[in-house]
Amino acid sequence: MTDGPWTDSGDQLEDGDQFAGVPDEFQRLWTPHRMAYIQAGPEPLREECPFCEAPKYDDAERLIVARGKTAYVLLNLFPYNSGHMLVCPYRHIATYDQATAEEVAEIGALTQIGMRVLSKVSRCDGFNLGMNQGAVAGAGVDAHLHQHIVPRWSSDANFFPIIAKTKALPQLLGEVRETVSKAWPA
Secondary structure, three states: OOOOOEOOOOOEOOOHHHHOOOOOOOOOOOOHHHHHHHHHOOOOOOOOOHHHHHHHOOOOOOOEEEEOOOEEEEEOOOOOOOOOEEEEEOOOOOOHHHOOHHHHHHHHHHHHHHHHHHHHHHOOOEEEEEOOOOHHHOOOOOOOOOEEEEEEOOOOOOOHHHHHOOOOOOOOHHHHHHHHHHHOOO
């Protein structure tokens, strides 16, 4: 017998170090932050509007990056890319044409600031900006207006989204929120 860990039956367990670096056919994508969504079920905050509820809580808890007078910015819980932010009015309105001139101006200003901050902290090469108005247009939360700010990099396209319907995200949401909120101008 050799030294090392043993099973209850007296058989020696194989040393895990033997396997380090041994390739197999599987690629592993570790996304521990997604466990919160798995445990919450398919529709978190089904009873309440998540964009009305978020400002009632601590910024870090609800991934809020910045607050304005009529609108605020938070990270998307289901991001397309790291740093994917949403700009939402505090007021519960469904479409852009229902926004006041003040809300439109602040949504625009917060979007510009968000783009500048993401350019600085993540060195992205471009952005996708957009508002999906209504469920038929692809809005996940169709009852509350929100604008997407999605940072893009020339190297961010790969086969995961096409073949495996999977996005590889290199940072946890809490880390992204902390980085972006610290860089947000006062």
